Amino acid sequence: MTAAPLLEVDDLTLRFGGMTAIDQVGFTVDDGELFAIIGPNGAGKTSIFNCLSGVYRPQQGRIRFRGEELLGQRPDHIARRGVARMFQNIELFDNLSVLDNLMLGRHQHLNYGTLSALVYAGRAKRAEIENRRAVEDIIDFLEIEAIRRSLVGMLPYGLKKRVELGRALAMAPQLLLLDEPVAGMNVEETEDMARFILDIRTELGITMIMVEHDMGLVMDIADRVLVLDFGQWISLGPPSAVQNDPAVIKAYLGETA
Numbered sequence: 001m002t003a004a005p006l007l008e009v010d011d012l013t014l015r016f017g018g019m020t021a022i023d024q025v026g027f028t029v030d031d032g033e034l035f036a037i038i039g040p041n042g043a044g045k046t047s048i049f050n051c052l053s054g055v056y057r058p059q060q061g062r063i064r065f066r067g068e069e070l071l072g073q074r075p076d077h078i079a080r081r082g083v084a085r086m087f088q089n090i091e092l093f094d095n096l097s098v099l100d101n102l103m104l105g106r107h108q109h110l111n112y113g114t115l116s117a118l119v120y121a122g123r124a125k126r127a128e129i130e131n132r133r134a135v136e137d138i139i140d141f142l143e144i145e146a147i148r149r150s151l152v153g154m155l156p157y158g159l160k161k162r163v164e165l166g167r168a169l170a171m172a173p174q175l176l177l178l179d180e181p182v183a184g185m186n187v188e189e190t191e192d193m194a195r196f197i198l199d200i201r202t203e204l205g206i207t208m209i210m211v212e213h214d215m216g217l218v219m220d221i222a223d224r225v226l227v228l229d230f231g232q233w234i235s236l237g238p239p240s241a242v243q244n245d246p247a248v249i250k251a252y253l254g255e256t257a
């Protein structure tokens with residue numbers, strides 16, 4: 001007997017007025033998988049992320065996460081269910097330290113009401129110690145000890161992206177959505193990010209979906225790749241199969257023609 005997939009997306013359809021951004025797309029993601037979504041500009045990749053995280057409400061379809069229907073749920077509920085997102089446009093507070101940004105990421109996820117914090121002061125204190133320990137583990141894991149007290153606004157781009165990844169990890173996700181994690185990075189920064197993504201899978205066991213334009217990275221590290229074009233499902237399979245699929249080659253060559 002095979003285990004049920006972590007995520008099951010069926011018949012997902014999203015329209016903006018008369019324009020169909022996602023057209024009856026379906027796919028599954030297994031526990032522990034590093035799954036990539038690629039496609040030319042405007043293919044619908046970010047729209048899929050926005051549906052998965054509850055920002056967009058698709059007109060049709062199903063999104064089941066560990067068997068629970070996520071479609072129609074609010075973003076905060078989906079985040080609490082264990083779906084975190086690393087944003088392409090970094091969502092950090094520039095005037096706070098790396099440590100404080102990660103602690104905030106942790107609190108946004110595991111928020112305790114003010115009243116319960118007062119009534120259960122002891123429990124809140126224990127939780128805070130646990131949060132701090134979890135954040136320190138992430139700082140170790142991402143090798144950012146040296147900048148833990150630095151203001152995020154002062155950091156170079158590649159490090160800011162790493163802290164953005166840390167903010168998403170602080171939410172203790174079961175499914176991590178990586179929105180163009182190496183966009184704008186140089187070769188060295190890209191290699192570092194690739195190593196951290198692989199470590200997140202093997203050491204932390206977190207399932208990931210990555211939207212990325214860097215084909216070299218996708219083909220190197222993804223287990224399976226979903227290809228979209230004009231909102232439609234074009235191909236799905238391991239990198240080697242997808243790369244040689246005539247429908248994929250046509251979608252990409254069509255873009256540059």
Ligand SMILES: Nc1ncnc2c1ncn2[C@@H]1O[C@H](COP(=O)(O)OP(=O)(O)OP(=O)(O)O)[C@@H](O)[C@H]1O
Nearest residue numbers: 016019020021039040041042043044045046047048
């Ligand atoms: N909020 C919105 N309102 C109207 N149209 C939208 C909205 N969001 C996305 N679209 C449209 O939906 C289509 C898919 O966009 P989406 O951003 O999902 O593509 P993408 O594959 O992520 O593209 P890129 O690689 O350029 O980021 C595009 O035609 C886009 O203009």
